[in-house]
Amino acid sequence: MEKIFQKLALSSASLVFVLLVGIFITLYSAAKPAIDEFGFDFITNPDWNKEVPIEISSSTAVTPSTNMSDKASSEVKDASIEDEDDMMLDDEDDDMMLDDEDDDVTTKTIYGGLVPIVGTLLTTLIALVFALPIAMGIAVFLAEIAPKNISNVVGIAIELLAAIPSIIFGMWGLYYFAPIIADMFGGYQVSLLTAGLVLGVMILPFMAAITRDSMNTTPAVLKESAYALGATKFEVIKDIIFPYSKVGIIGSIILALGRALGETMAVAFLIGSIFVLPQKITDPTISIPVAMANNFGEASGLGESALFYLALILFIISFAVISIAKFYFLKKAK
Amino acid sequence: MPVLNIKKFSFTYPGVEHPSLKNINLPIKRHAITALIGPSGCGKSTLLRSMNRIHDLYPGNKYEGKIEFTDQDKSVSDILEIKKENEFIELRQKIGMIFQKPTPFPMSIFENVAYGLKIAGVKNKTELADRVEVALKGSALWKEVHDRLDKSAMGLSGGQQQRLCIARAVAVKPEILLFDEPTSALDPISTGAIEELIVELKKDVSIAIVTHNMQQASRISDFTAFMYLGDLIEFDKTENIFLNPKEKKTEDYITGRFG
Ligand SMILES: Nc1ncnc2c1ncn2[C@@H]1O[C@H](COP(=O)(O)OP(=O)(O)OP(=O)(O)O)[C@@H](O)[C@H]1O
Ligand SMILES: [Mg+2]
Numbered sequence: 316m317e318k319i320f321q322k323l324a325l326s327s328a329s330l331v332f333v334l335l336v337g338i339f340i341t342l343y344s345a346a347k348p349a350i351d352e353f354g355f356d357f358i359t360n361p362d363w364n365k366e367v368p369i370e371i372s373s374s375t376a377v378t379p380s381t382n383m384s385d386k387a388s389s390e391v392k393d394a395s396i397e398d399e400d401d402m403m404l405d406d407e408d409d410d411m412m413l414d415d416e417d418d419d420v421t422t423k424t425i426y427g428g429l430v431p432i433v434g435t436l437l438t439t440l441i442a443l444v445f446a447l448p449i450a451m452g453i454a455v456f457l458a459e460i461a462p463k464n465i466s467n468v469v470g471i472a473i474e475l476l477a478a479i480p481s482i483i484f485g486m487w488g489l490y491y492f493a494p495i496i497a498d499m500f501g502g503y504q505v506s507l508l509t510a511g512l513v514l515g516v517m518i519l520p521f522m523a524a525i526t527r528d529s530m531n532t533t534p535a536v537l538k539e540s541a542y543a544l545g546a547t548k549f550e551v552i553k554d555i556i557f558p559y560s561k562v563g564i565i566g567s568i569i570l571a572l573g574r575a576l577g578e579t580m581a582v583a584f585l586i587g588s589i590f591v592l593p594q595k596i597t598d599p600t601i602s603i604p605v606a607m608a609n610n611f612g613e614a615s616g617l618g619e620s621a622l623f624y625l626a627l628i629l630f631i632i633s634f635a636v637i638s639i640a641k642f643y644f645l646k647k648a649k
Numbered sequence: 650m651p652v653l654n655i656k657k658f659s660f661t662y663p664g665v666e667h668p669s670l671k672n673i674n675l676p677i678k679r680h681a682i683t684a685l686i687g688p689s690g691c692g693k694s695t696l697l698r699s700m701n702r703i704h705d706l707y708p709g710n711k712y713e714g715k716i717e718f719t720d721q722d723k724s725v726s727d728i729l730e731i732k733k734e735n736e737f738i739e740l741r742q743k744i745g746m747i748f749q750k751p752t753p754f755p756m757s758i759f760e761n762v763a764y765g766l767k768i769a770g771v772k773n774k775t776e777l778a779d780r781v782e783v784a785l786k787g788s789a790l791w792k793e794v795h796d797r798l799d800k801s802a803m804g805l806s807g808g809q810q811q812r813l814c815i816a817r818a819v820a821v822k823p824e825i826l827l828f829d830e831p832t833s834a835l836d837p838i839s840t841g842a843i844e845e846l847i848v849e850l851k852k853d854v855s856i857a858i859v860t861h862n863m864q865q866a867s868r869i870s871d872f873t874a875f876m877y878l879g880d881l882i883e884f885d886k887t888e889n890i891f892l893n894p895k896e897k898k899t900e901d902y903i904t905g906r907f908g
């Protein structure tokens with residue numbers, strides 16, 4: 316009986332690894348053509364879906380292609396964002412037709428992932444920088460400062476906030492938040508900043524609720540011991556409650572990071588969805604999940620493979636961020 | 650002149666109709682050990698926790714009467730009058746507390762002992778190191794931990810953790826130490842070490858100790874207060890309480906007829 320139970324537990328546990336490895340292999344094999352074609356240059360190349368003459372070797376091709384992207388970005392600044400989306404689609408149609416003809420036209424389409432990679436990392440960073448201090452403040456307030464009844468009411472509100480589907484955050488962000496951000500910081504309504512801040516609002520309730528819960532596990536007698544030594548409330552929070560609930564707080568950050576890195580719907584509404592490297596924080600750009608969601612339907616061949624390459628990179632980024640957070644900070648916490 | 654003089658003291662928890670302590674009159678004598686004994690729920694902890702106003706971390710308690718604290722410089726103040734945070738801090742630096750379960754902070758052994766000093770404003774590194782060493786030696790812990798002061802305090806045994814908590818309280822040089830059943834979570838050997846330590850501390854501080862263990866009270870205390878259902882039944886020298894109690898209830902309790 317015990318043997319069977321052990322085997323069951325073991326196989327359930329190994330299922331996790333099988334899944335992880337399976338997903339990795341699927342992504343890798345689908346991304347293989349793009350990896351073979353573009354190699355690691357994919358990560359540093361800002362051009363997505365650009366035609367370049369075939370004869371020119373990749374090193375000299377850099378000059379014309381950057382020119383083209385500059386041109387593209389200046390076009391973008393004239394055009395409104397919605398038009399830009401259409402433009403991209405038109406481009407793709409053209410490419411496909413050209414690929415089909417491919418008699419005297421000696422061009423090929425290249426894909427680079429820099430823009431969505433940067434977009435993903437920056438929106439996540441903005442979200443975290445914005446949400447972390449506020450979430451900690453809310454958690455401290457709920458766990459230590461507010462009277463019980465207020466703490467309960469606000470706590471329920473926070474949990475409700477955490478349950479709102481992301482598409483609602485996206486719509487709210489676009490119609491209500493984006494104009495405010497544009498007024499305050501200038502620039503476009505849809506931008507890295509808007510997407511990052513709304514993402515921050517989305518992950519905030521998670522972090523606040525989990526942090527509050529782990530702060531509440533600090534034993535009363537431990538806090539009393541510190542007060543009994545003459546500690547102030549601030550010192551008890553800083554020296555006892557935070558260190559005691561460190562593991563829970565880091566856990567909440569990891570969960571929030573995972574959510575922010577992979578968030579698609581809300582970001583799709585707010586980031587602008589154009590393959591242009593942002594010069595300022597208020598510029599529109601695109602993130603990996605949004606690039607995949609927007610382009611998967613029409614993609615084929617190398618384009619589709621490039622999207623898988625992006626997916627693989629997102630997988631690796633998430634994995635790396637979470638393992639670093641886990642091993643580095645949790646080790647330090649001990 | 651007792652260091653603490655509790656006069657006509659009553660205490661009521663929030664949301665409770667009847668006071669948990671009724672009209673308590675009790676002196677805590679200087680450089681002596683006063684034991685509080687009595688059956689479970691009689692109010693020993695409640696009384697002890699009034700002496701450093703740790704109750705006030707939670708709102709809504711009601712105090713009546715006086716707890717007069719006579720400082721080393723002979724100035725007298727009523728602990729129950731305290732309202733401001735800095736006065737609470739001052740009070741708790743003078744009146745330390747050790748709890749039933751050891752409560753090491755989530756930091757190193759050194760930082761644990763230095764904590765009270767640091768928040769009291771001691772910054773000088775050598776002074777901190779010296780006072781930590783003195784406190785650890787005074788708590789009979791130095792030999793066991795001097796080579797791992799930077800290790801987490803969580804790695805110590807229960808008895809060592811409790812002695813660490815005593816060292817932590819002693820380091821800030823309090824005038825009074827309040828112990829709430831400090832050995833009830835420990836094995837007999839650790840208990841013996843803590844008892845020895847408490848007796849040793851008597852020359853520097855005045856001590857009030859709550860205990861369920863009557864042998865412990867008779868072994869280490871100079872005075873004993875017997876409490877029952879929120880009343881102080883009898884207070885006297887320990888030998889009188891245990892050898893010829895004046896009250897019938899006290900006699901019944903110490904002879905094990907109830908409780
Ligand atoms: N936070 C509280 N709120 C309301 N009543 C309380 C609270 N804490 C204790 N009491 C009540 O006050 C009375 C005295 O409790 P206290 O903890 O002081 O007893 P004790 O003598 O220390 O008992 P023990 O030996 O079990 O520790 C008990 O009747 C208890 O139920
Ligand atoms: Mg008690």
